[in-house]
Structures are given as structure tokens and as C-alpha cells.
Amino acid sequence: MCTGKCARFLGLCLIPLSLISIISNALLLAPNGETTWTNNLSKQVWYMAGFIGGGLMVFCPGIAAVRAGGKGCCGAGCCGNRCRMLRSVFSSAFGILGAIYCLSVSGTALRMGPQCLTDDDKWKYPFENTEGSYLVNRTMWSWCVKPPNVVHWNVTLFSILVAVSCLEIVLCGVQLVNAAIGVFCGDCRKEDAPH
Template sequence: MCTGKCSRFVGLALLPLAFIAIIVNLLLIFPNGETKWTNNITMQVWLMAGIGGAGLFMLCPSCNAIRAGGKGCCGEGCCGNRCRMLRSLISSIFGGLGSFYCVAVSGTALSNGPLCALTNQTGNAAQWGYHFKAMEDSYLFNKTSWDICVQPPNIVLWHIVLFSMLLGLGAIEFVLCAVQIINGLLGVMCGDCRKKENNNA
């Protein structure tokens, strides 16, 4: 595959992933789809790993990769698209950092568990905290332990599903950015093979 075609593929793949990550992070701000719990959400949600790291931060490498898949900066031939490939390479490095940030924050959130309230002796919800951090076994695969959190409703499942999505999105974006770094480096050194293809046609 030519470096230009590969760049365009990576850019077009990163673009929807970035928008999905933003939507997922926005959903985390409203546990159970309700606005009344926004004062009681985990710290990792406020770190905006999906909106920033895997979302807005990813738009620049995506757009640069798509542009690198077009004609060279001086038209067809000339610098052989090296200028755009160089910009794509540099922005992909920052994109990789953003996606790594998303993976790190999401992994920490899954490890710590959600911020939730237990039921006290009077039957009222109280004792807000990260109650799963103190457990010896992981809560992720122990569904019976999820019942200790009563507020927000279904917060454990909400937390696990959405942060798992962010973790996966961040990991995919990191791999794509790594591919584009290598592809961009080849594009800077060797140019775009599509010129040769056009000449042979």
C-alpha cells in the first residue's frame, strides 16, 4: 500500500473514533442518563480523557493524515507529498500521547471503580466513596458486589461499559497513530509511490 493511501485510511479511521470517544465521555458525565448526579461522578470523568485525549486531540492527526493522502504540497510530484507527510508524522506523535492519556485514565477508572453511595443502617443512601478500591478481588467480574452501590442507579455497569469503550478506543487510536508515524516516516524519506503508479498507467 502506498504511503499516501495508508495515510488516508488512517485519517478516515481516526475521525469517527474521535467523535465516538467524545460522545462516550459526555455520557459518563450524566450517570444513568440523568443530570442530578453530575456532582457525584468519579474524578477520571472530569479528566476528560475521551473529550480531550481521544477526542479533540485526535482531530489534528486525523485531518493531517487525510491531507497527506492527497496530492503533494506543490501539486503532483515535486516534493512527493513529503511536506504533508512530515506534518502528519509530527501530529501523530501528539495524537499517540493523547490516546495513551485516554488509555491510562480509563484503566485507572476501571481499577478504582465508580464513585457511589452505599445504603446505611437507616435505609438511606449515604457514605459516598470509591468502595471497590478496598476489595481484595476485582469487582469487574463479581456482579454480586455491584449491589452495594445504590446511587446512582446502575452506576457500576454504566461505569464499566463506558470506560471499557474509552479504553478500547484509546488503544485503537494509539495503534493507528503508531502506524501513521511509521508510514509518515517512510513518506518523508521515500515520497509517495502513487506518482510511479500514475506514470506506469
């Protein structure tokens, strides 16, 4: 596969992943679909890792990769698309950093669990010292009284963010290598191809 076609394919995969990340982070701001709990959200929600890291910081490399798969940087393909590929190298590295940020914050959020109102009428992190064992022991989820279903909400959405950020790291890494090859070797398009 040509580096240009590969870049375009990877970019078209990264863009929806970044949008899924943004939507997941937005949903975390409204536990159980309610906005009345915003003063008591977990600190990891406010780090906006899905919005900034897995979202915007990966959306930009996705766009750069799609553009790198275009027909040349000056309208006539005079540099074999090397300029756009070079930009995509730096964008992909930026995307990897964003996805790692999203992965680390989301992983920490899963390990700590959500902040919630417990039976003793205190807002705290009841699963903080469970080393993540609450994830497989659903009977512990009843420790959280309010917001309703907050544990299920957080576990689902942060798990999505973990999975998405892992995919983003892989795809940005592949695009970084692909774009580096494209910078040095061109994109294997024929010089006389129509632009």
C-alpha cells in the same frame, strides 16, 4: 500500498474512533442518562480523557493523515507530499500521547470503580480496594445505591474508552511509521499523475 493511500485509510479510521471517544466521555457526564448526579461524578470522568486525549488529540492526527494522503502540498505535487507527511509524523506522535492519556485514565477508572452513594449514605469509591475484582463479581455492584446503574454505566463506557484508545495507539503508531517512510521515500505517486 502507497504511503499516501495508507495515510488516508488510517486517518479515516482515526476520525470515527476519536468521535466515539468524545461521545463516550460525554455520556459519562450523565450516569444512567441523568444530569442530576454531576456533583458526585468520579474524578476520572472530570479528567476528560475521552474528550481531550482520545478525542481531540487523536482527531487532529486523523485529519492530518487524511490530508497527507492528498495530492501534494502546493497544488502541483512538487514535493511528493513530503511536507504533509512530515506534519503527520508530529501529529501522530501527539495522537499517541493523547491515546495513552485516555488509556491510563480509563484503566484507572475501571480499577477504582465509580464514586457512588452506598448503603451508609456516604458518597465514596466502594470498589477502590478491590483491585478491580468487582468487574467480574456483579453481585458487588449492588453496593452502589445511587446513581442508578452507575457501575454498569461506568464499566461499559470506560471499557469502550480503553478499547478505543488501544486501537488509536496502534493506528497512530502505524501512521507515524508510514508518514516517516513518506517523508523520506515519497508517496509512490507518479509524477505525471493528474492533481
